[in-house]
Every structure is written in C-alpha cells, then in structure tokens.
Amino acid sequence: MIDVACPDHAKLDLLRELFASATHDASAAMCxxxxxxxxxxxxxxxxxxxxxxxxxxxxxxxxxxxxxxxLDGGANGAMIVAxxxxxxxxxxxxxxxxxxxxxxxxxxxxxxxxxxxxxxLGCAYVNAITRLIDHQIVxxxxxxxxxxxxxxxxxxxxxxxxxxxxxxxxRTRFQHKDAELNWLLxxxxxxxxxxxxxxx
Amino acid sequence: xxxxxxxxxxxxxxVGMGQAVVTREPARLxxxxxxxxxxxxxxxxxxxxxxxxxxxxxCNGSSIASPAKYAxxxxxxxxxxxxxxxxxxxxxxxxxxxxACLFGGGQFMDIGQSNARVAVAALExxxxxxxxxxxxxxxxxxxxxxxxxxxLTVASPGKPSQxx
Numbered sequence: 001m002i003d004v005a006c007p008d009h010a011k012l013d014l015l016r017e018l019f020a021s022a023t024h025d026a027s028a029a030m031c032x033x034x035x036x037x038x039x040x041x042x043x044x045x046x047x048x049x050x051x052x053x054x055x056x057x058x059x060x061x062x063x064x065x066x067x068x069x070x071l072d073g074g075a076n077g078a079m080i081v082a083x084x085x086x087x088x089x090x091x092x093x094x095x096x097x098x099x100x101x102x103x104x105x106x107x108x109x110x111x112x113x114x115x116x117x118x119x120x121l122g123c124a125y126v127n128a129i130t131r132l133i134d135h136q137i138v139x140x141x142x143x144x145x146x147x148x149x150x151x152x153x154x155x156x157x158x159x160x161x162x163x164x165x166x167x168x169x170x171r172t173r174f175q176h177k178d179a180e181l182n183w184l185l186x187x188x189x190x191x192x193x194x195x196x197x198x199x200x
Numbered sequence: 201x202x203x204x205x206x207x208x209x210x211x212x213x214x215v216g217m218g219q220a221v222v223t224r225e226p227a228r229l230x231x232x233x234x235x236x237x238x239x240x241x242x243x244x245x246x247x248x249x250x251x252x253x254x255x256x257x258x259c260n261g262s263s264i265a266s267p268a269k270y271a272x273x274x275x276x277x278x279x280x281x282x283x284x285x286x287x288x289x290x291x292x293x294x295x296x297x298x299x300a301c302l303f304g305g306g307q308f309m310d311i312g313q314s315n316a317r318v319a320v321a322a323l324e325x326x327x328x329x330x331x332x333x334x335x336x337x338x339x340x341x342x343x344x345x346x347x348x349x350x351x352l353t354v355a356s357p358g359k360p361s362q363x364x
Contacts, residue, residue, distance in 0.1 A: 050216070050217045050218050050255070050266075050269070051216030051217055051218050051219045051253075052216055053216070053217065054216065054217070054232060055214065055216065061232065061342060063340075063357040063358075068302075068303045070303075104358070143303040143304065145302060145303055146357060146358075147234075147302055147339060147340040147357055148232050148234070148340040148341075148342060148357065150232040150234070150340070151232055151233060151234030151300070151302055151339075151340025151341070152234060152302050152303070152340065153234070154217065154233070154234035154235050154236050154255070155234045155235040155301070155302050155303065155308060155309075155311070155312075157217075157255075158235065158255070158256070158308040158311055159308065161217070161218075161255050161256060161269070162256055165218065165265070165266055165269070
C-alpha cells in the first residue's frame, strides 16, 4: 500500500495512535460478539491521491458485501466494513449457528447478523475515538449493501473530495487465530473530522 | 489529468476519480462509478474518445488543478482537449453514466443527482448531443467505453450489462 508523501508526519502519527486505540477496542468487541478470537490490526492510515484511491485500496471489480454507515455529530465521515461474499456467508452462518448458505440472495436474518456485526464494530471503533478526542461522533443506523466497493467508497469520500485531491483513509484488517480474514474496515473522516482528530 | 497513451492502444485504461483520459481505438476506457458521473465524449470520424470521471457538481471557485473533478469545469475542458486532438465541435456525441445514491442519510446523498444534472446542463450549453444516459438509481456501475464503436457498456450488480 502506498503511503503518499505526508506533509505533516506528526499529525499522521497522532492519527495512527488514535486509530490503533480504536482498533484495540473494536477487537475486544468482536471477540465477544463472535465468541471467537477475532483480532483487528490497524493496517495503515494513509493519504492517497483521489484518482488512485480505488486502485490502491484494491477493492476489485466485483461486488462485495458491506455494512456502511455515516458518522454524524457536526464533523462527519463514513465507515465501511467490507467482506468477500464467502467470508460474509461464513460469518453469518457462524453467528446464526447454521450451515453456510450460498447466494445470490441474502435472507433477512443473514443481513441482520452482518449488519449487527458492522454496528458492533463501528460503534466500538467510534466510541474509542470519541473518548480520545473528546468530540462526539454519532454513527448512523447501518446500511447493508452489496455493490462494487469502489462505488460505495466514492460516496464516502465526498466529505474530503471537495477540499482536497488527497484523501485520508484508515484501513484495518482482521485475523482469526493468526489467519487473515477477508474482512476490511475503512474509516473515512471528512476534512472537518480529520481536523478535530488531529487536534488530539 | 489528461493521458494520451499512444503506445497503449490495445489495453483497457482505468480512469480514476477526478481524471479525464483521451485516446483512440482500439483502446477502451473503464471506470467504476457510485455517486460519480462519467462523461464519455466521442468523435466517430476519428474513433477518438475521452472519458471524464466527475466527482462533484460545481467547482465554486476552487482550484481547478483538476478540471475533470467537477461537472461544470469538466465539460469545457474535455471539449477543448477533444478539439486539440482534431475533433470538430459539431461532430461530438456524449454519453453519461453514474450519479447514483448507494446508501441513504448523510449530507452527500444528493451529490450523484447533482453531478448528472450539472453535466447535462453543461453539455447542452455547449450544444453537444447527448446520445444516451444511464444515471441515478441506487446501484454502482462498472463501465467500459469502447473507442472502436463509441459504445458505453454499463454493468451493475445483479443486472445484465447493457451497451448504450
């Protein structure tokens, strides 16, 4: 992953510490929710030129299963929890204690299980950041979306795209007992939220 | 950013957010769209085409280092580039895709619609014929602009692709 020229290393270091703390809290929440050892690792926080963001994040050309929510509270943003279809189906089956079911459709229960997973992850993440920056961030109700990852990412980036041609994204990966899961969490602040976060 | 891949005509060229790429057949220009709108301009006589990947509707006096980023600056910019490559204004045709709203809530849920509306207005103001459009809706789009034919193929999850 490209970590493009960072004009202020100190600010990015501060953001990395912030995200790392949030990742820790979200990891604990996921362990409880999945009754398993699912850990989160802050992969990176980086500034990417807008024109490169979809390629650099390697979201692929095929639809992915996502839980998306807006971050409200004045200084806004978005979070995306993305799964490959197979990993999403395995997670849903595990949570519902059923056999893994194949698609293309998702039952209401499966959608609910995945949406709640995203909700728990997102709230743990956001609560940690809120506590650390002393600024309230309120996650919206989550949306279950099956679509191109790049398409969803575009809408999420609008809060930065108007002010800059380089966007800031925090990317977190997931592991289950040392094996990488095909899950991804993207934290996409607006420019205003980024400013608040950089103040610490 | 403008890219004239004279040595790369056989390849598919991905056009990123805020980019505009001009090229000739047999190259194909591709993009994945959500709220963004793709403006495809084609000169059939020359088999010359350009794809602009618009992110926001109006530049509102912002720096225009990336004119293709905004619908209101992308159109005049793309027209100028096409003419610089030999196209005549009256022979150009346009096609549009994108401008969806993929998830509700938030302050940007209408941006897709605005992108499409401003792009259409700018093309009409420039007297460019809009031959086809596949805009709005709630799903992303994966597009491929074929410079050999001028066809714009649009695919969305769960729907068969169509060439407009």
